[in-house]
Amino acid sequence: MKIIDKIQQAMEAKEPFYSFEFFPPKTSAGVENLSARMERMATLEPLFVDVTWGAGGSTSDLTLAISANAQKYLGVEVLMHLTCTNLKVEEIKGALNKAREAGIQNILALRGDPAKGLGNWEAAEGGLRHAIDLVRLIREEHGDYFGVAVAGHPEGHVDGRTGAEEGGQDDDRRDEGWEALELKRLKEKVDAGADFVITQFFYDTEAFLSYVKRCREVGITCPIIPGIMAIQNYNAFARMTDFCETRVPSDVREALKPITSDDDAVKDYGVDLGIRMCKALTEAGTPGVVLKRVGCGGN
Ligand SMILES: Cc1cc2nc3c(=O)[nH]c(=O)nc-3n(C[C@H](O)[C@H](O)[C@H](O)COP(=O)(O)OP(=O)(O)OC[C@H]3O[C@@H](n4cnc5c(N)ncnc54)[C@H](O)[C@@H]3O)c2cc1C
Known part of the structure; x- marks a missing residue:
């Protein structure tokens, strides 16, 4: 079934929904752990689950295999x-043909992050340049x-902010x-x-709500689902917010300052913040959330 139909049903019934995003692990033990975790978490009845495509296409076979397995056996x-x-x-x-053969019917079409160790994103020779090219290819082929x-990207995409994607580093942009x-x-x-939008993670709910408003003003009418990434570990949080240039509100920064090396305290704070964000977004009329990177099952 198409996820957009499930989203629309949930919106009509005014039932807030959530989904879980998983990312492929690096080892076979990790794959087994992930499989068990996905099975457990599927019982929480997410509207759908996402499986990420490793940066630079590093996990393509595994992403396909995990997705195929979940589609076939988890009933989600x-x-x-x-x-x-x-x-x-x-x-x-x-990859699209394999996904289709496995019964997968939903694709998040992305440009992708740069391959590991590379600064700027570069198109592959004989490849596609932007996510829109992938959307067009999917529609043309299937x-x-x-x-x-x-x-x-509620806070802007880093390439958009710098002008890197439009042919130059233009400070005026x-x-x-x-x-x-x-x-x-x-x-x-x-x-x-595209049927709907999932956003990059953020910690400023007002930034998301204002983004949705601006999207509506320019005629983007489809569902816009926020990506929520609960803080689970201070170093990962610092690395990801730095990489994506995510704004960290001062209250979040202040709350984390005294506990950066206390993993349990960071996790507790992250869960509490995530719950508060989801509540605030739902109360403001957001139909559902994607809970990002809820697990890979270890390395
Ligand atoms: C929900 C979510 C899930 C993600 N999952 C993954 C994942 O599994 N694997 C992974 O590697 N990365 C993932 N990413 C990261 C994503 O690949 C990066 O943020 C990437 O840098 C941009 O992807 P995009 O699809 O938004 O690109 P695009 O839509 O192509 O946009 C990238 C930049 O190009 C500009 N642009 C777009 N079209 C044009 C055009 N025609 N001409 C000129 N400029 C243009 C845009 O304005 C933007 O600045 C995810 C991001 C999100 C928000």
């Missing part, structure tokens, strides 16, 4: 992430078979213009055939 719809990084068009077509989601351009790019992805 899978949203498989697929990126353009390091893949030729033929390889992307191959018509309406797949439900398609795309990424949104930091001050004006880039936000409108980012919204235009998102609208283009939706117009090209």
Whole structure:
């Protein structure tokens, strides 16, 4: 079933929903742990589960295998992430065909993060350049078979802010213009055939709500689902917020300051903050949330 249909049903019934995002582990022991964890978490009845596509396409076979397994045995719809990084068009077509053969009907179409060790993102030779190219390819090759989601960036995408994607590092874009351009790019992805948007994580709920408002103003009408990443570990939080240039509100920064080396305290705070964020978003009319990186089953 297409996830957009499930989202619409939940919205009509005014039933807030959640989904879980999993990422492929690095070892076979990790794969077994993940499988057990996914089985346990499926009993919590998420609306769907996501499986990420490792940076640079590093986990493509595993992502396909985990997604296929979950789709077949867990009784839950899978949203498989697929990126353009390091893949030729033929390889992307191959991944889509394999997903379809495995009964997967939902794809999160992404450009992708740069491969490990690379600063700027570069298109593969014979590959695709932007997420919109992937949305178009999916629609051209498979018509309406797949439900398609795309990424949104409530605080702006780092390439959009710097102008790196539009052919140059233009400092003026930091001050004006880039936000409108980012919204235009998102609208283009939706117009090209995406059914809904999942956002990058954030810790400032007002930033998300204002982003949704601006999306509506430019005519993006589809569901926009916030990605929530509970803080589970201080170092990972610092690394991810730095990499994505995520704004950390001062109250969050202050609360973490005295507990950075106390893993249990950080986790407790992260869970509490995550719950408060989900409540605030739901009360403000957000239909559901994607709980990001809830597990990979170890390394
Ligand atoms: C919910 C979510 C899940 C994610 N999962 C993964 C994952 O599993 N694996 C992974 O590697 N990464 C993942 N990412 C990270 C994502 O791949 C990166 O954020 C990536 O840098 C941008 O992806 P995108 O799909 O938004 O790219 P795009 O939509 O292509 O946008 C990237 C930049 O290019 C600009 N742009 C878009 N179209 C054009 C155009 N036609 N001309 C000029 N500029 C343009 C945009 O404005 C933006 O600045 C995820 C991100 C999110 C939000």
